[in-house]
Amino acid sequence: MGDVISLSVNIAGINLKNPVMVASGTFGYGEEYVPYVDLNIISAIVVKGLSITPREGNPPPRIVETSAGMLNSIGLQNIGIDSFINEKLPFLKKYNTKVIANFFGDSIDEYCEVVKRVDSVDGIHGLEMNISCPNKQEGWLEFGTNPDLTFRVVSAVRKHTKLPLIVKLSPNVTDVTIIAKAAADAGADAISLINTLSGMAIDIKTRKPKLANIVGGLSGPSIKPVALRMVWQVAKSVKLPIIGIGGIMTYEDALEFMIAGASAVQVGTANFIDPNVSEKIIHGIESYCEQNGINDINKIVGSVII
């Protein structure tokens, strides 16, 4: 007793005071939650996905609740990288939390353009690359569903940045480890997974899809077992640090991901239901360590007994 428990983790050179980050698209640009949350408690905020120019997003309806989950088809609505740097980042810099810029593009060039803008910007501690976007120039295939495309886009981005580069994987693939290896070979510093699972819902009265975009991304506790399995598979296949994402609602969920091999986690949909959920998860992890004689959270990473 009395021992200080270390919750800090290091992901690709980003020192985090605890392993709990908030996931892109679920926490806006941080300021949306300031009335409800002390941002200083959260180790890192992964901001809403940014593109080189602002995006309008998809027409509504954009969300639908499902059993223990939700589908969304926001369509990557965002203010664009320049507005983020000029209007949102100065505010975020006031807090003792790391800022990770999630970004995407329609082409390899667009990905690279975003990275060139942020690379020398003070206050951005890392990049998270969303590769679940279609490649407009080459047959609309999603970058993250093809190992060759993944390798090419990650290699190209790598050349333009020295910032820690996290690649966020799509779960909508046959074998996620092949994509993870392609990202690792291309120079990624860390892997985060999973993005949302592709899904659909239909109104039986009107026989119309419940989302205007017809299909959307499933998130929430219903996807956690799938996410956990994929984190475990990827952790065995690549030597990079892993960030586990997918339906984390409680500290027990977060610990499962870490035991499976994740060095850190991101809390997503749970923020919508309880903006203070990250704080509760951090405290829960700390109590678990205390009760189980663990003085350093890193000792639990990948400790699954098979």
Add this chain to the structure above:
Amino acid sequence: MQVVVLENKRVIGSYFKMRLSYDGVLNALPGQFIMMKVNNSYDPLLSRPMSFHRIISPNPSLEKGGRGKFEILYQVVGKGTGIMSGLKEGDKIDILGPLGRGFLIPDWMDRAIIIAGGMGVAPMMALTEEISRHEVKKSKISISVFMGVKTKDDILCREDFERIGAEVYVSTEDGSLGKKGTCVDLLKELMTNTPLFSPPSEGGGCGGAIFACGPQGMLKAIAGIAMDKKILCQVSLDKRMACGTGACLGCVIKVKSQKYACVCKEGPVFDAGEINWEML
């Protein structure tokens, strides 16, 4: 924050009213809402947006140990509201709020036309109570409430509005009570009999304003009439929401600038002129 159920009872049919109390200060405005987590399970997962039906100040005052209260009015339409209807006195519920932008009461208003279609009546009680506490040039503001429902059993809170001193006019789609038609017909009738106008932005004077909540088609029709006659009109929209704070971008509508606006944060109350009605 956590709130406590004081009372939860059926009003009529599938309509329920819940009274809740809270610690501290809420500072809610008519037209604002809360996100309510109806239970601790993952199904339903999301919180439900509920507008303030009544906002009740602590009596005795907060300093003397009183607690603030508010009411919500809801219809049981699915799983979430079904669970809500089963909540009992003393049950504790997690809420987030007050959220969003509420109604603005113009200081020149001497006549308020409050239009409620169906469940759109929910926030209009809080608004009517607030307006009834205002005065313009030392006299009370005249309040007319137009209620449009499907059939007479859907009429809610009529006596409550009348008790505050509002004149209530009812329309039913089946003609079972009041005017056969919708509350848009009630507004049209008013406009032909007694012209309503808002004062020009420069020049002063008193005038009337419209406040509306209900189905989108009804709001669009009312907004059209109001904008045509240059009457100030505020509408409250009801959209499916996940976060209630402007983070998830799930509840958007098109506004005049051609951009998407979050109903939860930039609304739910909008000036009729802000909304791109063609794209709704």
